[in-house]
Amino acid sequence: MNRVLAVLAAVTVIVSGCTGQQPEGRADLGPIRLLASGSPDELAAFRTLIDAYKKAKPGTDVQLVEASNADDLTTKLSTSIAGGAPPDVFLMNYRLYGQFASKNAVDAVDSRLKASTVIKASDFYPQAMTAFRWGGKQLCMPQNVSSLQVYYNRALFNKFGVALPKDGWTWNEFLVTAQAMTRDANGHPVRAGEAEGGAPAKAAVHGVGTEPTLIRVAPFVWSNGGRLTDNDQKPTRFTFDDKASLEALRNFVDLRLSYGVTPTDDEVKAQDLVSRFAKGQLAMLLESRRITPTLRAAKDLDWDVVSVPRYGNPVGILHSDAYCITTGSKHKDAAWSFIEYAMTQDGQKIIAATGRTVPSHIETSKSEAYLDPAKAPKNAKVWLDAVPNLRSVPTISTWPEIEDAMEGILENAINHAPSLDSVLADIDKQTKPMFERGIAP
């Protein structure tokens, strides 16, 4: 039996030696596997990208491994890495990649980027590049540089005679607008606490919709001069007990609790925020670039985008995904060759055509591939104007768990109105152990 195993092992080594190593002097053409997630149209764009790459570099072979969402992608990636057969390249958000970077599962690209004659670091927005630096090394190449902005239904604003929001507006202006746009079925403004005939009026149109998540609150905390955590690089706890952070958190929660300008949890469960916005039941929606194609497809919807409101300094939150090479890849040169192509103008234009992303390639983001005047939103430039002021959340290995825990806490805070003291205590109780377990870049 031992002999059989020894022979099998020897055969495996020989076979892997034949297929895994690239002979000296010959270009590594793959095959490589690219693991990416997204909706059918995004995955179709990746297939187009792969076809364009194969055409540009004959002889190369790239297989797209599809996942439907980030959770499925994480499951697939972690199992394949642990099982010893990772994909060569994967596409992942900076908020999720720390769990893999901390285990040395991602190969740094510094030397390849430096040696590249096709792309250079200065071609891309530094805010997105920085988010993918780990331990002083550039681990991944950012494909996009989106951020949170405010979508608004222009037709609804005109119908109710409310002034359209303008870039650079303040939180107070945002709140007053949200209140003015919260209307009952007869089109009359609905004020929280005011009752008609003994029963509070029910809003048929809500002023604003937002998810109760950390990444929705964060830009307001920063803009108010607050901090999210005690240390951006090596955080040990959230700092919502800091005065400015607490004020931003309280105001965010009060959108529902005190002003009633956002739909309740039950209302959102009955009909999600994007559907409400598309149906004219929501005047404004806090979202990233992701929902743009959905709104483009909605017939008779007159909409545009405006910057996220600010307290003091304008600050936004980075949303970015990047191509990463796995340490276990047997075709790292081929993997880099594909990434190089995907990061060029040609590659970035293919993905930008979906409308879901803001290209991280500076020239591409300023081209018609992104700023197409024939396509909504008219104010697409708002995402580019926001880039200089974008900040990112920490990327420690346990950050995905921390965000999940915060979602539960914020959902409870917004829908069940516990005291803010208990919310703060809950945040510390649930997330501190996760911060302690986290490995920092």
Place this chain on the structure above:
Amino acid sequence: MLRGRFGGPARTLGSFFVVLVFVPPLLLLVSGSFHTPGRPPTLTPDLIPRPATTIGYELAFEWGGLLRATVNSLIVAVIAVPLSVLVASAAGFAVSQLSRRARIVVIGASVAALMVPATALLVPRFAMFRWLGLTNTFVPLIAPALIGMSPLYVLAFYLAFRAIPRDLYDACLIEDLSPARIWWRVAMPQVKPVTSAIAALAFVTTWSNFLDPLVFIYDRDLFTLPLALRSLAALDPTDFPIFLAGAVFATLPAVLVYSIAQRRFLR
């Protein structure tokens, strides 16, 4: 238990509640699949879509690759379900013939195996199939059938075989029948309702298996139905009829199998 004076009304009432719980969601599922994609869902679901359209089905097949995924799921089910029933019944029969002490050990091991979460075995299974060069094939999806798919199925067969009078087995031994012939010729015909139930359960488990294809299958052409359906779930909320059309298509075979199997449960 409910036979006699109250058997009829109690059974009718029970059936009514079961129908009340399961039929409305199915109706909404079917009705939703005939709505027009690209429009936001209404706040209160309308049972009769106006206009009713089959575009959702057309796009579900086109975008989700449902036809190919259905063929793949059928290939897996056609091999895995009979294999599971055969292995689980043979194992259950073997357990029923063991000595008391050995039986306790085997049943204890089966119960312990039931408690192991499937996700805990995912990485070792992946490493094993990778080593064998069998990832991105249907083999990892069918392989659980080689151990009867679940210890629960083995235990169910064991209990069924144990209920057969011992004298019958003794008579077979006197007739000099081999254990395999006793299992196939004598015991299996006695436990047809259990066989039908296990076959139905094994089919639904195989048909709805999402985690294994997610981890083991890379190639879109090898996607099974749950993976194809999952890709439709990633569509925009306004495209909900496409997802629901896919869900109707994926649900139909399971409903059909249960309908056929339940006739045998009652015999």
